[in-house]
Amino acid sequence: MDNQQFTDDARRLVKDYANGMGKRVRVTDDMVYVVWSCKTLQNNKAMLSTSRPDGMYYEVTYNGDKHEMYLDAYSHVENVEYDVGVIE
Template identity: 45%
Template sequence: MLKKAKQLASQEFSRLSGREIKAEDCFVVWFSKTLQNWKALVSTNAITSSEPCGNYAEITHNGDKKETYVDVYAKVSNRAIKD
């Protein structure tokens, strides 16, 4: 599952950036599995946050339909909020 998530993310990052992003250039930030369904959040440092193609992928597997969905996002903001 983790290998598939990184592979699918790298394919989508490559398609959107116009250059090869290898699966080994990707890392899983978060993963969860419930019954036959799973979700992984995958990122890469091979794409900078200033590039328009995005560097953060959400991979969702629907085990009932045997389908996997890939959504790609770009970081828009990162700020610290004091408690």
């Protein structure tokens, strides 16, 4: 599977999953964006999110050996800042 086909499929999976969660705001194609994507050998992985303010992000993986796609959904829980000092 080429990278464009993978990201198109990943965005569709995220949209369908997000809309199946029963939220009031429907996710459209232009609301899903790819944060990061990588292709290694026959496998693909991408991190995606939506512009809906629900704190969700998604990981989609394509296993090229088994021709299977997997979707993991995560909820943003907390953002903690740590002061690491000035790097010289």
